[in-house]
Amino acid sequence: MMLSRHAESLFWLGRYLERAEYSTRMLDVTYHSLLESAAWESERAWRDLLQVLRSESGFDKTGSPATSEHVNRFVMIDRANSDSVSACIERARENARSVRELIPTELWQSLNSFYLALNQRDLAVDLAEQPYDLYEMVKQRCQTVSGVLSDTMARDDGWRFVTIGRHLERAQVMCRLLAIRYQNLGDVSFHQWLAALKSASAAEAFRKAYRGSQDPAEVIEFLLLSPVFPRSVFFSLRHAEAELDILGAQFGRVTRPQRLLGRIRAGLEFAEIEELLHDDLRLHLVEVESDIRWVAESVALEYFRNSHEFAPFVPTGPAPVGTKGR
Amino acid sequence: MTEGLFAGYDHDAFFDEVFTRDGEIRPHYRALVARLGLFSADELSRRERLRDAAFRTQGITFTVYGEGEGVERTFPMDLIPRIIPADEWAEVERGLVQRVDALNRFLDDLYVGEQAIIHDGIVPKWMVLSSDGFEREATGLSVPHSSRCVVAGIDLVRDVDGVYRVLEDNLRNPSGISYVLENRAAMTRVLSLAFKDHRVRSVDHYGAMLLGALQHVAPPAAGDDPTVVVLTPGVYNSAYFEHAFLARQMGVELVEGRDLVVDDHIVSMRTTHGLRRVDVIYRRIDDAFLDPVVFRPDSQLGVPGLMAAARAGNVTIANAAGNGVADDKAIYAFVPDIIRYYTGEEPILESVPTYLLDDPDHRAEVLDRLGDLVVKPVAESGGYGMLIGPAATEAEIDEFRGKLEADPRGYIAQEVVSLSRHPTLIDDHLEGRHIDLRPFVISGEKIEVVPGGLTRVALRRGSLVVNSSQGGGSKDTWVLAPERDPRRPGDRSEGADRERVEGDPRETAQLPVVRADDADAGEEPSP
Known part of the structure; x- marks a missing residue:
């Protein structure tokens, strides 16, 4: 609190x-x-x-x-x-x-x-x-x-808001970076993909994970979906989501930012990279980026604006089926 | 001692804290003077730079108004501490407790009592009613345990004989305690060795002391664990650093007016969990801005409905509204009688001879002697709007003569007190500079005083004005513990060899020797 x-x-x-x-x-x-x-x-x-x-x-x-x-x-x-x-x-x-x-x-x-x-x-x-x-x-x-x-x-609510802010910001910029690189895919040399990796401090981690690969698809997979690299979009979203879950648990209900973010994260987590590359990846990234912006907006509505002047409704007893968990 | 840093030190004409009139070092300063003798001027200025860097990084600053965009300045702390012996302090402490006790009772008598002190003819009614600090809105508004001044700052000076005298009372929002604590923290870092020769009483329990007092004055309905907040005008206020500091020391929320709402006479703060009830507000904004419903309607800093909530007994505002009447500089002249009236004792602390101007004879005499006196507006603080007769020009004196005749209730005149002086580091040597002392008195379950307080020093040669807004600095203030104090801590080295540092067992190589010099502030002064 x-x-x-x-x-x-x-x-x-x-x-x-x-x-x-x-x-x-x-x-x-x-x-x-x-x-x-x-x-x-x-x-x-x-x-x-x-x-x-x-x-x-x-x-x-x-x-x-x-x-x-x-x-x-x-x-x-x-x-x-x-x-x-x-x-x-x-x-x-x-x-x-x-x-x-x-x-x-x-x-x-x-x-x-x-x-x-x-x-x-x-x-x-x-x-x-x-x-x-x-x-x-x-x-x-x-x-x-x-x-x-x-x-x-201390890992209190204050920490959570800093962390959510950082990770949403980080995920957004990574989406934009990938979208713009991908947009010019045809004439982007691997030199430039390497620059993209470097600007996320990801070049070494990528080399370790993909053993000298020069495949742009694998760079995208790494920066977008890596579950272990701390600057990938997926990693950032999952961390922001974890903190939102702890904040939300105190209310005993799933909050709107949790729902929005969970959907985006799941979309990435369960996607096949071939599927993503086959569709219009650039458009998809632009959409993900703007969805993340919505998450930030809903965090503000839920926690900062406090427009409903009174304590949010907290159900007593066990939460009704379907409002908790995934 | 006339060599080294003290070369050419002039200690006559004023009471000097360190030297007697014959040039002898007072006993409680001997160890410090000997220690300072080990430092070269270069060494001291190196430590001054360390101190400045530390204050800037920590953001211990106040905002100066009227110099373009608000400029953040550090409040200069002189490296030479002021020392007060235990017995001397004990007497001052008794006097402060007595004075604040009487002032609390006086305020309670005026606002929720029968105004007995007026009926008994001790303080004239018109004098109270004409005070800018008297708030009709506070009438009938009671404060639990009558602690109307939870925090009081009583400014003391020492006259030419070394006698402590009260210069003025600050019963509204006295500031400066953060510097007391931060000065001490800085001194222990840049001049740590000097502490070893003394047993200096600590000041860092202030936060716990203040929180205890604030919880003590919570409305009875608040229960065992009342919620206390600090109310600040915001980050652009000149004392914002102190507000944040106090909230941190107490571990409570620092709120602005916009964080609070009043509904059905209950005060709550807006949190990430919705509204949370507040029981005690340590406010650091003036009465006039507290509540636009009853005070200034244009205030953006306060909370509408706050006074009504206080009146309903749902929240305690500390310090209470309306305290300004008791630190009115004309009421000051009555404080010795106020002390006698409520406590039945003689005042322990002396005052400064003060003349009220409503009496035509007094006024005539004062107007005659304006060049010898100090004239102060009754409702100002911070050293603004004063006339210091001996230092004033003819034109300034004439200007004040006009002001006094036009508004005799608006001013008082006092004899000039020649503030004591203390050696202060000026460039590469020590010079005497005038100082005062603001101890902080807390009224909670009992009335307590933080050992020492803020020693302010007028850094300009010959100046008597110590206010930070007027080019003043400060000194760390050491109150010495009494001899054979049972609270004396045990031997600190005990148990030190029992501790072992774990290390990587594979590491067998000898660690390189680290040179300690230049690496940090350094314990020992370099030769």
């Missing part, structure tokens, strides 16, 4: 942290993979990245060409981009500050010192001169924060 406002802050704390980290990972991978690519591939790659981050229309408003320099600045620091990495860290910190008394001091300190460190640097100069250092710093700080988070935070 916790204040709705606090639950919402923690949910967004999780989402912003995740967003800052994967945005940086993608910049890093794109920047470095382009060093070995033909010039014509460059603009396409940056455009793809903007699409994955859902920042393309925002970027186009700046009127700048999609070059490494401009995209980097936009995604990393541009004030006009409310989802820039520095804005995400600032908002993660603001959310942490508003739940300061609920989170471990060490968590707050690691996030606050991250924020201060970022503000002390001249990010524009860093990006122009040595983007690698900046990417590394952001990634490491994000990992420090999530390490402190999972090592110091």
